[in-house]
Amino acid sequence: MGLQPRTMMLAASATLALLTPAAGAATTTGSGGDLAAHCAALAQQMQGHWPDPSTRVQKAESVPEGTLPVFGPFDAKPDPVQPLKAHCLIDAVMAERKGVDGQSYAIRFRVRLPESWNGRFLFQGGGGTNGDIGNGLGFVPGAGLTEPAINQGYAVVSQDSGHDNDTNTDPARGGQVAFGWDPEARRNYAYASLKPVADGAKALVARFYGKPADRSYFAGCSKGGQEGLMFAQRFPDTFDGIVAGAPGMSLPRAALAQNWDVQVFSHLLTPDGDGKRSVFDLAKTFTAQDFSLIRKAVLDACDADDGLADGIVAHYGTCTGARLEKALAQVQCQQDGADACVESAKIKALRESLAGPKGRDGTPLYAQWPWDAGIGSQDWSVWKLGLSQPPVPALNVVVGGAALHGIFSATPRALGANPQEIFQQQLAFDFAKDGDLIYRTAPPFNTAPWDEMSARSPDMDGFRRHGAKLIVPHGVSDPVFSVNDTTGWYRELDARYDGKAKDFVRVFPVPGMGHCGNGPATDRFPAFQAMVAWVEQGTAPDRLVATAGAQTPWPGRTRPLCPYPTYARYDGTGNKEAAESFQCTGR
Ligand code: CA
Numbered sequence: 001m002g003l004q005p006r007t008m009m010l011a012a013s014a015t016l017a018l019l020t021p022a023a024g025a026a027t028t029t030g031s032g033g034d035l036a037a038h039c040a041a042l043a044q045q046m047q048g049h050w051p052d053p054s055t056r057v058q059k060a061e062s063v064p065e066g067t068l069p070v071f072g073p074f075d076a077k078p079d080p081v082q083p084l085k086a087h088c089l090i091d092a093v094m095a096e097r098k099g100v101d102g103q104s105y106a107i108r109f110r111v112r113l114p115e116s117w118n119g120r121f122l123f124q125g126g127g128g129t130n131g132d133i134g135n136g137l138g139f140v141p142g143a144g145l146t147e148p149a150i151n152q153g154y155a156v157v158s159q160d161s162g163h164d165n166d167t168n169t170d171p172a173r174g175g176q177v178a179f180g181w182d183p184e185a186r187r188n189y190a191y192a193s194l195k196p197v198a199d200g201a202k203a204l205v206a207r208f209y210g211k212p213a214d215r216s217y218f219a220g221c222s223k224g225g226q227e228g229l230m231f232a233q234r235f236p237d238t239f240d241g242i243v244a245g246a247p248g249m250s251l252p253r254a255a256l257a258q259n260w261d262v263q264v265f266s267h268l269l270t271p272d273g274d275g276k277r278s279v280f281d282l283a284k285t286f287t288a289q290d291f292s293l294i295r296k297a298v299l300d301a302c303d304a305d306d307g308l309a310d311g312i313v314a315h316y317g318t319c320t321g322a323r324l325e326k327a328l329a330q331v332q333c334q335q336d337g338a339d340a341c342v343e344s345a346k347i348k349a350l351r352e353s354l355a356g357p358k359g360r361d362g363t364p365l366y367a368q369w370p371w372d373a374g375i376g377s378q379d380w381s382v383w384k385l386g387l388s389q390p391p392v393p394a395l396n397v398v399v400g401g402a403a404l405h406g407i408f409s410a411t412p413r414a415l416g417a418n419p420q421e422i423f424q425q426q427l428a429f430d431f432a433k434d435g436d437l438i439y440r441t442a443p444p445f446n447t448a449p450w451d452e453m454s455a456r457s458p459d460m461d462g463f464r465r466h467g468a469k470l471i472v473p474h475g476v477s478d479p480v481f482s483v484n485d486t487t488g489w490y491r492e493l494d495a496r497y498d499g500k501a502k503d504f505v506r507v508f509p510v511p512g513m514g515h516c517g518n519g520p521a522t523d524r525f526p527a528f529q530a531m532v533a534w535v536e537q538g539t540a541p542d543r544l545v546a547t548a549g550a551q552t553p554w555p556g557r558t559r560p561l562c563p564y565p566t567y568a569r570y571d572g573t574g575n576k577e578a579a580e581s582f583q584c585t586g587r
Contacts, residue, residue: 035086039061039062039113040062042088043056046204050200050203051199051203052094054095055094058093060088061088062086063086063112064086065083065084066083068081068083069137069148082151085114085150086114086116087150088115089111089112089136090113091110092108093109095196097184099181099182099184100184101182103179103182104167105162105168105179105182107196107197109159109160109197109201110133110159111155112136113205113208113209114154117153118153118154119215120154120215121154121213121215121216121217122216123158123198123218123219123220123239124149124158125140125218125228126158126224126227127221129165129177129189129403130159130162130163130223131160131163131176132160132165133159136150136156136158137149140220140221140224140528141221143243143528144243144525144529144531145243154217155209155213159193161194163185163189172417173406174402174405174412174415175402177407181406183445186445187447191227191452191455195231195234195238198238217241218238218239219243220244221244222245222246222481226249226453226455228244229244230455232463233455233459233463236463236468237466240466240467241469241531242469242471243527243531245472245474246473246481246515249455250366250456251403251453251454252450252453253367253438253485254480254482256357256404257357257366258399259357259396259404260353260356260358260431262396262397262426262427263427264353265282265349266423268285268346269281277427278420279393279420280386282393282397283381283385283391283394285349285385286381290376291376291381293331294328294347294375295375296327296331297330297331298313298324298371298375301319301328305319306567311553312373313373314567314569316372316476316511316567317487317565317567320371332347350375356482357431357435360431368482370482372476372512373520374475374476374512374514377518377520379477380479380519382395384479393423397423397426401422401423402414402415404438407453408437408438408453409440409449410440410445438450458489458492458495460493460497464497464504467504470504471505472486472490472506473510474486475512475513475519475521476510476511477519478513479515480515481515483509487507490505493505502540506540507564508525508541509567510525510561520553522561523548524549525545543562543563543568545560557578559579559582560579560583562584562585563584566584568584569585570582
């Protein structure tokens, strides 16, 4: 689910130098010239002033200018990696307690307070199953935040959402999803940790600089996107603006879809003598040629619908029906063993996957997925099938299976100790019988996982009343959360607000892009800058000019990303590699 481990989630390389710092407020120096002393004094100054009195500072450290950012080994890094600007680093903890599962829990958060402050506050969303305090640098490419916010002068907070992967991990309880055995830890992961951390960080900012932030923002992708929507729906006055990239708004349903995919693609496996299928064989089901032919079919059918055959299906919503079927038929093998074609069973499995999970009597349990040119990219395959070289089991198994039963079921259980065991449990899952398990309760889990974890409400009255703005970028080839779920939500929102949802919410599908980045796509986009400009200058984002990275067939190409339901259409004249030759249109 958003359950993208940081290894994957932040694998998006962000080769991006074109971003300028956010426009706006004048720089303020908050520290009175002695950052170290001011930082050291902060812990004591906050005593008696924390919104949550259980809060205490664990570390206060003055970080001088020039110190290189501490990125994890798998974190995406800005390119070039810039020296970090001088700031005060605070690690704090609150709500320390013993869970009903006997484990020790707490909510930990990290705040970076720049010496040269731009008057703004940023909450950096988490990823995957969280459990990591985050780096607090404010570098979130999937939310279009591609220059570390700390270096732009933002005060930044990140948090672990109430459990710690270093201490709360239990191999007998699904590893890092072991917190799912404690109701409060689940609730904190779902939403409950968010507001107290925002409040605590805001109080810290106000004390450090002698005044509250002029503006407060949120940026996150995946689970972080879910957190942005949680804020908008449950704590709507917290932020002036939010970028919620590829939001896990329907986390539990997406976990069902992952189990569905596992079953659908397993039909392509040949059982051994004992009738057993191997999880590692999933990655061998589709060859590179298979995916190349499938992409060819999608492009043959739909690429030119946006006025230009350029490898980008901008008008992806109409990529269905007879033309697509005809193109798929043309790459499908007419007889077994034929060359340069895709076996019909593979196309059938892909079709079933993209149609989304079905419960009893064929009831849809999540959303459909678009036919798009990013299907079969590495970013897509690692979730749906895994990788052969080096062997990586499908994340739909190791992440999805653990999460569905550890966090999104009222009665948590561990599926197994290794990918093969989890896989076999997923194969045995009965959608007709248990397709509704995410809606059930069982003591001590008295709220259904769906009610706690989902952030899909079209009721955004509070957020709208607050005058706040929301931007939602989402990859059309995202294998984790379907862009169709996001746009379906947007349609509900637009209906609720009489066709005027665009006055405060805009969804930007990114054709070809995977989960929070990657794929054959223009996956570098200034969504965060655009959101700030919308809030501070009232400039609504009618298009975002996005750039293709080095991993694409067309490095440096630019395209407008268009607010749903419009798409980028080629004018018929002008530079085919440049965004200015394209218009956002609904035609
Ligand atoms: Ca095209």
